[in-house]
Amino acid sequence: MKKILVTGSNGLLGQKLTDLCLRDPEIELIASSKGPNRHPVKQGYIYEDMDILDPLQIQRVVEKYHPDTIINTAAMTNVDACESDKENCYALNVGSVKSLIRLSEQHNIQLIHLSTDFIFDGENGPYAEEDQPNPLSYYGQTKLEAEQLLQQSSCRWVILRTIIVYGIVNDMSRSNIILWAKGALEKGSPINVVDDQWRMPTLAEDLAACCLLAAKKDAEGVFNASGKDMLSIIEMVQKVALYWNLDQSLIKPISADSLNQAAKRPKRTGFILDKAKNILGYNPRSFEEGIAFVDAQLKAISESK
Template sequence: MIKIAITGSNGLLGQSLIELLLLEKEKYEVFGLSRGKNRSGRDDFSYVSIDITKEENLKAQLATIKPNFIINTAAMTQVDDCENNKEACDLLNVTIVQWLAEISQELNIHLIHISTDFIFDGKKGNYKETDTPNPLSYYGLSKLKSEEVLKESKINYTILRTILVYGKVFDMSRNNIVLWVRQMLSEGKEITIVDDQFRTPTYVKDLALACKISIDKKAMGVFNIASNELLSVYEIAQQIAETFKLDKSLIKPISTSTLNQTAPRPAKTGFNLSKTNMQLDFYPKSFKEDLQRFKDILM
């Protein structure tokens, strides 16, 4: 039996991981660590209500569980909030990763950590795992620092970099681009979307599967996880409208410069997936194909 502790188990990825891993209960023993009550709608795994920003609590709990793997899905991901609250951002995105690395070394745990395309400046796009980071925002910087914590440690680690994660789980605390666009258009509301930022969005079920593959293969190092076609955010919104048969004319393109956002965003990211294809034997699809899969689940 493989013991897996998931930090941030109430989040979009956390709940998706619980769903996926519990399909093989004879293989995985799942522990969810999150703040407040269990929001997954399931009671067939071990849930621990915990404030992971308290070092002693976190380490004591993990020492009790003694997991083989930790999947760290907990993070502060609101880019402007990170810019405005750097201390809180550092605590969640860097310091906790340091604590997880320390307990992982002590107990010989393999740590799987989620990172982001925002570690790059967006000047070239189609980033490989080996490309040189240059974050534009404090959020991007914090995630880069968390990667460096792991790379400088002596533990077994996997870093999965991802982009614009979307999906739906039992109890959502936060929206994502697909649900937001679908809701606004369903209500007949006009929306403005940037047409000069380019991304390869990630279906949360793919990200969860990549975590599971990383466990099964004991994969180590950095891997890119995203869909395989670069689209402008405007094109992403258009494809959402088409898939859900909503009115595309309600979507109006605007440029990033008109947004007045606190933190700068990279213009063009997207990932090269060659290493993921070869080493994880994982072949992500296009956003359009993933959207159809998502729609089939929703309908």
Template sequence: MTKILITGANGLLGQKLVQLYEEKSNVEVIATGRGENRNLPGSYLYIPMDVTSKEEVSEVISSHKPDVVINTAALTHVDQCELDPNTCWALNVTAVEHLIKACKETDSFFVQLSTDFIFDGENGPYREENLPNPLSKYAESKLASERLLESSNLNYSVVRTMLVYGIVQDMSRSNIILWVKKSLEDNKSIKVVNDQWRTPTLAEDLAKGCALIAGKRSKGVFHISGKDLLTPYEMAIATADFFQLDKSLIEEVDGSIFTQPAKRPRKTGFILDKARAELGYEPVSFKEGLAILKSQLSYA
């Protein structure tokens, strides 16, 4: 029986990991997060834990001694990180320091989530070995957490991902697909940029990638994302087509019309050769991801 502790279990990726492991009889899950449990009932154990508290992290990990810790807890709102760098650093870097220290004491394998935003977007799509050049406080914090692990002597893996979409249990979080769908259903015109490129990632695929790494204890850096390189405008058009909504309401614009505190990389996207070869990872297409979301919405 493998014991896996998940931080940020109330978030999108955290919930998908809890669901994925519920289907596996050989895994014992300790789900942790801030506040009340927002997951569906299951066989896992839920424990409130604030990753920014050194004492709470130490107590929970030392008492449960997990084989693997998957850290999905983070402040991922890019502009919020720019405006509040102290909170950003506390959640994305200091918390990782606490987790590394606790994992060393229990000899736990550590899986850390990171981001495409560590790259400047000048030469995407990117491989794992490409050199980072962060443009924002958020990106700097995630790169700093990677550097902490590099110098930690811990058995670890870094999972870089991007533009994760999916549905949480209580529908409390939106994403580009849900936003486009609702706007068009409400007959609202929307402006969507067509000069930034990403490989959008279905949350279930990201959970699958993390689970493959955890199961194999695969060390090092892995790029885990979707397979289709798209602009937000192309995603919006594909969403309108899929749900048979009026795409004439979607206006194609470039990013210069939006004033955002944090700078975004222009073209990222990931090359997935390493994850395919070493993990057997294979993501769904964007269209397949839309179909999965639709099926989930029908009983949400």
């Protein structure tokens, strides 16, 4: 049995990790998040109400359960909010990681940490693991600083870098590019979509599987863990419209600069995935397969109501 503590278990990735761990008899899961458990299944694992910003709460949970691995999914990821609320962004994206590193060093715990394509400036994507970061936003800066703290630490660390994670949770409390585009187009609402940024969107289930592969293989180091298709943002939305047979004429191309967003975004990121495929056995779905997967989940949710 491998004992895994997941932080941020109420988030999209956290809930997908709970799903996978529940199906795996070799894993004992301790899920943790701030406030009550939002996962629909409450049995088969332990849930701890834990504020990741409180080092004493983290210490209490770690010393109570002695996990073999911590998967840290907790983060402040709203890029513009990070720009306007730097204090909270730093506390969540860097401060909490310091606490996790210290405990992982003390108790010989493997620490798997989620990072982002936003540590890069987007001038030379797609990127390999060893390419030189140059974040354009405060969010990217904090995620890079957390990576550097891990790399300087003596704990057994894994950094999984990912891009635009999409998927759905049972209570539909999390939006993402697929649900946003589908919802707006079904209402007949015109939508402005950026046509000059490129990403490799990641299905949450694929990323959760990669986290568990890293845990089971006792991996160490930096791994790229995104989807496999490089698409512009507008291409993603067009594929959503095509899948559900929605009106593509409602999709209006705009440039990123015209949005006047608080935080600057990289133009073209994307990842080279060879390392994660070869070492971890990571095998992400295509974006079309991801849309079909989400569609099947949406149907299952509506049928269960």
